[in-house]
Amino acid sequence: MREDLLTEIETEYEQIRAENERTEDARKERIRAEQPEIYDLIRERQELIYNALRAIVSKGGDSDHLAEKMMRLTAEIREKLTAAGFPADYLAPVYRCPLCKDTGKVGELIKEPCECLKKAYQKKLREEIGLKSDRQETFENFNLYIFPDEALPGKKYSQRKLMEMRRKECEEWSDSYPKAEHQNLLLTGKSGLGKTFLLHAIAERLIERDVNVLIISAYKMLEIVRRAYFSNEETADEITDAEVLMIDDLGSEPLMQNVTVEQLFNLLNERQNKGLSTIITTNLTMDEIKSRYTERIASRLRARDKWKVITLEGKDIRS
Numbered sequence: 001m002r003e004d005l006l007t008e009i010e011t012e013y014e015q016i017r018a019e020n021e022r023t024e025d026a027r028k029e030r031i032r033a034e035q036p037e038i039y040d041l042i043r044e045r046q047e048l049i050y051n052a053l054r055a056i057v058s059k060g061g062d063s064d065h066l067a068e069k070m071m072r073l074t075a076e077i078r079e080k081l082t083a084a085g086f087p088a089d090y091l092a093p094v095y096r097c098p099l100c101k102d103t104g105k106v107g108e109l110i111k112e113p114c115e116c117l118k119k120a121y122q123k124k125l126r127e128e129i130g131l132k133s134d135r136q137e138t139f140e141n142f143n144l145y146i147f148p149d150e151a152l153p154g155k156k157y158s159q160r161k162l163m164e165m166r167r168k169e170c171e172e173w174s175d176s177y178p179k180a181e182h183q184n185l186l187l188t189g190k191s192g193l194g195k196t197f198l199l200h201a202i203a204e205r206l207i208e209r210d211v212n213v214l215i216i217s218a219y220k221m222l223e224i225v226r227r228a229y230f231s232n233e234e235t236a237d238e239i240t241d242a243e244v245l246m247i248d249d250l251g252s253e254p255l256m257q258n259v260t261v262e263q264l265f266n267l268l269n270e271r272q273n274k275g276l277s278t279i280i281t282t283n284l285t286m287d288e289i290k291s292r293y294t295e296r297i298a299s300r301l302r303a304r305d306k307w308k309v310i311t312l313e314g315k316d317i318r319s
Contacts, residue, residue, distance in 0.1 A: 002212055005125060009121055013104050020096075024094050028091065031081075035081075037080065038081060038084070041080070045073045048066055048073065052066045077091065096116070097116040118210065122208070130215055131207075137200035139167060139204075139205060145160070147159045147317060148160060152314060159314030169310055170201065173202070173308070177244070180277075181308070182304075182305075183306050184272075184307045185202075185310060186280050186301050186310065188284065188286070188312065191316060194317065199246055202279065206244055213245075214238065214245050215246040218251065219254075221253070225264075226256065226263070236267070242276070243276060244277045246280075246281075247281070249281060260293075261297065268297070268301075272300075289301060
């Protein structure tokens with residue numbers, strides 16, 4: 001998990017716990033003001049708790065008797081709260097998550113992230129990388145029936161059948177990461193064939209598996225690498241070191257002589273050397289990639305031991 005996002009979440013959890021305490025204090029104060037008989041029982045129970053602690057420390061006292069009285073007092077308090085129109089658990093500790101009690105951690109000796117913290121982290125990561133909050137772009141929501149079922153020109157299969165296979169390939173890669181057969185993916189095809197949807201579906205599945213991903217447009221990527229190139233600063237670390245980097249719509253960015261091609265090659269080369277995965281979507285064919293970015297980059301993307309090329313064909317479903 002990314003440290004910056006975890007720090008934000010831990011701060012939010014501290015605020016939640018503080019709000020819980022204020023809620024508990026406000027409820028106790030209301031009972032003190034409106035139900036003094038119940039409040040006296042609460043104070044009596046607190047005194048019993050102190051006595052139990054002293055008994056444990058001194059290894060004396062009738063701890064069984066104290067426990068029995070505690071249970072009796074708690075039952076009486078709950079009964080009187082209900083009779084007064086309050087919920088029976090009105091004075092119970094307040095927390096949103098019953099597993100970690102809003103600490104974000106579970107476990108006795110070895111503390112591990114609670115499921116609620118994982119979900120909070122995943123939500124924050126989705127927001128940061130621009131995924132839709134309604135989580136509609138998933139493999140489960142990938143609707144094959146929007147694609148024509150007639151055979152593609154010169155093919156024995158339809159666009160729908162092809163997309164079924166492409167969805168399966170992307171899903172299998174997402175589920176087997178980081179042990180997928182290919183380290184990287186290249187999704188090619190004209191506009192409106194579902195490349196970005198598949199990219200987002202991969203991101204959603206990886207986030208579910210607690211993988212850190214970064215989605216960035218090719219245009220934004222160029223801005224970052226250009227700034228790093230001219231300032232000699234380490235401003236491109238975010239995209240260089242992302243666990244899984246997803247570059248959307250390669251080829252739509254301005255082509256800057258001696259900058260775009262060189263920096264793109266350096267980025268792909270450095271990530272490959274680090275064993276990090278990169279996923280690219282583009283409207284360009286491999287010949288167009290070669291023409292725009294030179295043979296050096298095209299040959300790297302054609303390397304079958306490292307890259308899996310997933311080609312989409314057919315009609316623009318958006319039109």
